[in-house]
Every structure is written in structure tokens, then in C-alpha cells.
Amino acid sequence: MASVIGVPANSSGGGGSNVLRVGRVFRGVVLGAVGLFFIVPVISSARFSFTGSSSGLSFSAYSKLLSDPQFWSTLFLSVKIGVGTVALSLAILIPTTVWVHWKAPRIRRVMEALSLLPLVIPSVVITLGVITSFGSLPNIIMGTPVILALEYVVLALPYTYRTLDSAVQALDIKTLVEAGQSLGAPFRKILWWVLLPNLKSGVLGVVVLAFAFCLGEFAVASLLSFTTFAVYLVQIGQTQASEAIAFSLIALLFTWIPLSIVTVVFSRRAGKKSRRGGGGVLMSSQSVIELVELAE
């Protein structure tokens, strides 16, 4: 498929243009089917949330929800946990991945395997382990959202570590760091002035994935008795159907809006840079779009 699309128009004969046309049609059909698969449930849910119990258009589910103080407090809690998780993830992962690529490339496979462990071990088991092992920790950690953020850092590792690892791999870290050192720069300046600007797409991926993970995570939060955004959604869903659907749509918007803003901003920056010359930077915008799709 890719090779067919990649054939230059002027070099393809009649057969080539037919193949191109078939390729375009096939792509359109697949994209259309996938689009319908996603959009139909959303439209149906939206329709249901605006109908409510009476006939005709009703905003009652939304007004009730938006005037509910617990809705805002749970949202605020999830955002707080999300910000903490993102900050912790970046603080731990950036130096770690850079160090692994620079000084210990041999342990890359081990790190990859470790980062995948949260997918292999059920989150319930991890949570019970946390409760058993760290139950005696002071209340500033165990009884507060801090423990949830710490656990989310680990649970999001399969997404965050791999995203950053791919971004770091695309750079010749060793040469860049050594070039910086030979010019007299200490490591923190090399990290800030050279590495981070070149890891922008990877860092953005970590932000998006970790934040989306925190907003949607239910099992661990519920087991640790925190009423987060996702937990409150489930609670409402048990008694109030249209409010629960409205809640889901709002949650969807809360994920989509920031992700879309990030995507657009990065696409524009990438576009500007590529207009300045070359398409190399487009790769980063492409990877951001892929990440956003993954997060959604």
C-alpha cells in the first residue's frame, strides 16, 4: 500500500494510475468504516444524553452534572493526580532513558522488559502489594493522592517509557552529549539546551499518555478508596443513566480538547519548521498524531 502511494504520478503509466485510484478508494472505505465504528456510539450517546426522560431536547443531564460540586472536585482531583504523575514520570524517565542510551545501551532490553511488567501483572495485584508493603508509610503519602500518582507512574510505564525510549533512540545521544562536553558544557546544560528540545515529541507523548491514563483509570483508584473522575463516573452510572452518558461525553471532551490543542500546536510548529526547510521535523508531528490516536 505504502509503495503504491509512494509511486510518483509522472512516472506511472495507465496501470499505475489505476492502482493509485484503487488504493485511494480502499483507503477511503477503511477510514470510513473505522470512523463510523467510533462516531456512531458517540452520536447515539450524545442523542441519549440530550433526550433524557422527556421527549424533545433537554440539557437537564448536563446542567445537573455541571452544578454538582462532586463532579468538579473529582475532576480537580484527577487533574491534580495527572499533573503529579506527568511531572514525576518526566523527572524519572528523561534522565533514565538518556543515561541508558548514553552509558548503558546493553541494559536497554532489560529496561524495556521492566517497563512492560505493569501489563503482565494485574493492577489489582500491584495495588494490593502497595497496600501491604507501604501501608505503614506516613499519612502524607499513603492516605493522600500522592500514593495514587506514584502508582500511576509505574502503571503508565509501558506507554511512557517506550514513547520516550523511541524518541531518545532517534537521536545519537552519545555523540551529542560528547560534542556538548567537548565544548565545555556540563551535563545539565546539554540536557536543557540540546537533548530536551530534540526530545520534544517524546516528552509530549509522555505528557499526553500519562495524563490520559490518569483521567481514565478506575480499578486502582477504587481499590485505594479515592473518588476520582473515573470512579465518580461509575458511581453515577449505577443510578442515573443520562447523567452518566453526559459525564462520559464531558470526559471525552476533557481528553480530546487538550490533545487536539497539543496536536494542532505541534503540527503548526512542525509545518513552520518544515517550510523553513526539509521535512525531518514532520516526523515529530506525525508521531504526536499517532500518540494522540493511541491515547484516544
Place this chain on the structure above:
Amino acid sequence: MMEMESSKTSVDGANVSDAKGVQGVSVRLSKVSRTYGEVRALAQLDLAASPGEFVVMLGPSGCGKTTALRALAGLEQIDSGAVFIGGKDVTRLPASKRSIGMVFQSYSLFPNMTSAANVEFGLKVRGFSAAERRRRAHEMLEMVGLIEQANRYPHQMSGGQQQRVALARALAIKPEVLLLDEPLSALDAKVRANLREQIKQLQREVGITTFFVTHDQEEALSLADRVAVMSDGNLEQFGTPTEVYSSPSTDFVANFVGTVNVFCGTVLDDKVAVVPNVGNFPYVRGIGTPARGSRAEILVRPEAITVRGDLEGEYLVADVTFLGSNVRIRVQKEESTFTVIQGSADIDIVAPGSKVSLDAKGTAILVRSER
């Protein structure tokens, strides 16, 4: 991609005025050793360069030349020994504290910065004002002939241009020593030859002590004031290109640098060795030279013999390669093959399959015991 490596580079005195402020310093590696597990990369290496000297470290892959350069830069820990720059012991100093400029084999420009910003980087680290940084970057880019590319990003430039910017970046900080780790190996032949000349010219103008690592003997011989030939972590020979080529001190150097013919003959006296039916070859007696009258192997460069058409000759022409002004002739005698290089005017006297004789016309580079 088209390489724009034309004569844009101008190495005039005005442009290098800043870089000229650099005074060459002496550099010494003293009994430096480095091992990786079981592999010995450097074995008690002793190497010293005079101020402003252009030293080329030459050797096959894995001989330790890059390790030695990195040890000098402070990018590689050493197990024992010491590194001196300008008489100061810098062994324990990290790379960022040594006064070195380095150009790497792989393109090492920072991808998020323009050429100018790359050149300014080292100055920014040192706290220079923005105006001073811009001025110096402008001068450096002008010096390497890339002022028009100042606002280009690395991905918008060719490999040769990137390495020239890397050179400007390395020199902008006025380092005491310039280190180049196979900077031309990723470039195509034409750009490589052009950039080689530019590097040599710049080094002469700036007068900075320079270490250049390569495995390309032609590059080494054409650039160096002195060549350090290395093998298995040892320094085999350290001398001028002429010394290394014409008077190799070891078998390894004789075989690694240039092409060599090995004849069986006899040591006539302390100054001359003779190859039957070829002639006498003057030589310089060394430690391993066999005694007078002994059988010996006589190592001779292709330029030190000539081919003569001879129907009764002992040698059979295997092939003839036209090289422009010269012609390379390979001849065989029993199982042995010999190479001769002579003027292409003589091409008519030899044809593949014809019988020829060889005549001595130069000196032997080494006379050693038979193996």
C-alpha cells in the same frame, strides 16, 4: 544530494584573526593503558606532540587510535598513565574542563540549532554576550566558507558542510588542542579530498596542535606533520610521512602503509642488499637486520623497481592498470606476485601474459630475516 564544496572556503588571514589567537601547546600521553574486559585497547602508550604540530594517528580498526584520542579528550577513562596538555596534567579533568575542540566521525551538530547557533554554543556555555557570540560565529562560518548557511539547520546541509560547521564550532572556543576523529570517513571521495585540503590549510593558519584519527593511509600521509602508526594498542612508529613510508621501523608499518614487495635475496654488506636478477637495493641497517652474507627478505616499494620487456625474463605480467600519469603492473614469479608502478609512457612495453625482467632503481624500506 549535490555537495556544494566548491572554492567558497576562503582561509584568509583576516577571517582567522580570532582563531589565530590560539597558541599551539604541547600534548603528551604518558604510558596510557586502557582495557575493555579481556581486550587491551591501549598498552602503555607514549605519544608526544610539539606545539602547533599536526599529528595523524593511523591504524586498522581496533588498533586503539580512537581510544587514544578519546582519552586525550577526557571522554574515555584510562586505567593508568597520564595525559598532559600544555605541560599540565589533565588526567583527572572531565572533558568539559579540558581546553579541547573536537570534530566527530558522525555528524554531531545539534539538530535543533542553526549553523550559527551551533557555532555559538561553546561561547554561550562560557558566558559570552549575545553580540560577541554572533560576531565570533560570523567570523568562524566565514572562515570555513559557510556564512551563507548561517541560518540553516543541520538537516538542510550536506555532510561536508556539516563537518565544516563542526570544525568552525570546535575552533570558535579557541581550544588549545583540536581533535578530529575520522571526520571525513562519511563523505564521498571528492568532498573528502577537498575538505582534507581545507583542514590542513586551516590548521596551518590557526597554528593549533591537532590530532587527526584515520585508517586511510593516503589521508594520513598527505595531512600529517608526523604520523603515529598504531597496532593492537601499541605505537608502532611515530615519524614524518616520509620516514613512515620510506623507512618503516616494523613489519607492520611496512605492510600497513603503502604497497610492499617482498623479495628473497642476500645481505651484501651494511648498506646494500641484493636480489638475484633484479639488482642492488641500498638499505638502512636496523636492529633486526640479518648479518652480512645471510639470506634475507628484502622489502621494496613498487616505485623502487622497473619493468623491462625481456623474452627471456623470469616474470610474467599478470595485469596492467592505467592510473593516468602512472601505470600499475602486477607480475608473477612462481607463487609470488609483485607490484610495480612506473610512468604510463612505458605502457607499450608490457602486455598481460608477456615475459619481463625487473630492475632495481630505488632503496629497500626494510631488510629482515627469512620466514
